[in-house]
Amino acid sequence: MKKHDQDFMKRQNRLTVFEIIKSQQPISRAAIAKQTGMSPTTVSRIVAELTEEGYLLETEQVSAGLGRKSTLLAMVDAAVLSVGVELDRHRIHIGIVDIQGNVVAKTDYARATDESVNATLERIGAEIDRLTKSNEIDCGRLIGIGVGLPGIVDNEKGVVVFSVQLGWKNVALAEKLKAITGYEVAIDNELKVKALAEHLKGxxxxxxxxxxxxxxxxxxxxxxxxxxxxxxxxxxxxxxxxxxxxxxxxxxxxxxxxxxxxxxxxxxxxxxxxxxxxxxxxxxxxxxxxxxxxxxxxxxxxxxxxxxxxxxxxxxxxxxxxxxxxxxxxxxxxxxxxxxxxxxxxxxxxxxxxxxxxxxxxELSGQGVVIGSGLMSQNCFFALE
CATH class of the missing domain: 3.30.420.40 (ATPase, nucleotide binding domain)
Structure with missing residues (x-):
């Protein structure tokens, strides 16, 4: 197998293990191996990496029935934070999201319908900076920004192909916002990220x-x-x-x-x-x-x-x-x-x-796009790591 394919499989396995622990915690290594079909050695290696990086913690719990203790894995919710942004025609919502999709800080403000792309993105950057400082967020834990917006989005290139509501066409949003904030940026259609949030939390x-x-x-x-x-x-x-x-x-x-x-x-x-x-x-x-x-x-x-x-x-x-x-x-x-x-x-x-x-x-009403965008950013981060 070519090294590129091996690296891709390792990243996918890592993301799969991460998502299982996140959604089913606390869970044992054996249960993860059974669900995924991965070898116990592979699961243990991935768990060791994630634990060393500060994403997981181990707990001792008594297994049901036999009274034996088994080591169970859980997430450190605050180990990673991301920014979720809902960009709409008249209003912008921004939230800081943890690994479980909890919004730990948020803000929103009005947007003029004729506001330019650059003005919109500069304001988003300024509001993120203000939000992190006013809530004493450790920016070293922020791994990226996710943006959900109405319209056709090339999520792989980070380009807004066409948005009727925003009046934007072929806008390299991810590149522009990264230049302003310094963070990696992932973008997608607002309903797609909202549906993802409802699937995970709603x-x-x-x-x-x-x-x-x-x-x-x-x-x-x-x-x-x-x-x-x-x-x-x-x-x-x-x-x-x-x-x-x-x-x-x-x-x-x-x-x-x-x-x-x-x-x-x-x-x-x-x-x-x-x-x-x-x-x-x-x-x-x-x-x-x-x-x-x-x-x-x-x-x-x-x-x-x-x-x-x-x-x-x-x-x-x-x-x-x-x-x-x-x-x-x-x-x-x-x-x-x-x-x-x-x-x-x-x-x-x-x-x-x-x-x-x-x-x-x-169930997530007004926070769905912010939560979904933040989780999307985290998924991109862990897939690349």
Whole structure:
């Protein structure tokens, strides 16, 4: 076997052992060897490396039944920290994330929609510096930055290929942000990293096939199969918001007419609402609906219908065991979760697939992208080490 292939296998084995300990701690070396099929010698070597580097600790616990003591392994949560960034059209969220995905410090602030790439990244760098200093974070433990954002992302090259919401095209974000901060930077689509976080820490724990749907400033989806993100050829799998519903429909920000997201996203809902009367925020629109104003009831109910149709389409395409609803609409107005779920059951989900999947709200809500981005950065670090 060539040295390159041997090195790749060693890195993959190391990452596999690390992830098993992280998710199943405390756990013995023998249990890891049984799960992975690796030899006890290989497992012991990897464990010794991780322990020496300060990532693991050993505990003495009595094994069940026989009363014998066996050495179990656990993570040192604070041994490694990373920065998770959610970069959205109007707001930026930043968090310091430990090995278990706990957010130990966080901040968020408004972003102007016309803010330049350089201004956005300089501000992110400054906020990370301020956050670490104000919380007395040991920067020697920070191993990198993960960024989740809406749009098509080349995650291997660290390039934002196209983001309708941000108005960015072919932006070498990872390279630019590394030059500003000095840290290694990993980037990906926001729903993909959010789905990863839900799989590891949220509503998708135990699921082998999860579809994550995001309803907010845009509409998107992500699929996690056996713990791995389904990316497609160009990492654009899941861009369901730009599937065409009506070629003669409303214009989308992307330049096409009749995209699915024009019937659901916040910008389109407010644009339609302002044809009736001035409505500045999505909260005002929902207040008008609660007050029984017919135009507002129509707009929101139509959006909920298309959300249910989206779930049916994703279920028919991917046959998941779990569908998670997330995004600004479901975070701000949790009552719509029950309404959409009921529409799915009563009207829109294809009958042979009813009862084959669970519909759940996001458990991580506003922190999902930050957590997922931070964990993505850690995965890149441990895979390379």
């Amino acid at each position: 509503a998708a724990i135990g699921s082998s096939r999860t579809a994550m749907l995001g309803f907010g400033n845009g509409v998107g989806s992500a699929l996690i199969v056996d713990g791995e993100i389904d990316r497609g050829k160009t990492n654009s799998a899941g861009e369901i918001g730009h599937t065409t519903i009506d070629p003669n429909g409303m214009m989308c920000d992307c330049g096409k007419a009749g995209c699915l997201q024009t019937y659901i996203n916040i910008h389109s809902l407010l644009s339609e609402a302002n044809k009736i009367r001035p409505v500045r925020t999505i909260e005002e629109l929902f207040e008008a609906r609660r007050a029984g104003e017919r135009w507002a009831v129509y707009l929101v109910d139509r959006a909920l219908m298309y959300m249910a149709i989206t779930i049916n389409n994703v279920v028919c395409m991917h046959n998941p065991d779990t569908v998670i609803m997330s995004g600004e609409l479901t975070d701000k107005f949790p009552e719509i979760y029950e309404e959409v779920a009921e529409l799915c059951i009563k009207r829109f989900v294809w009958e042979p697939l009813r009862g084959t999947f669970a519909i759940r709200p996001s």
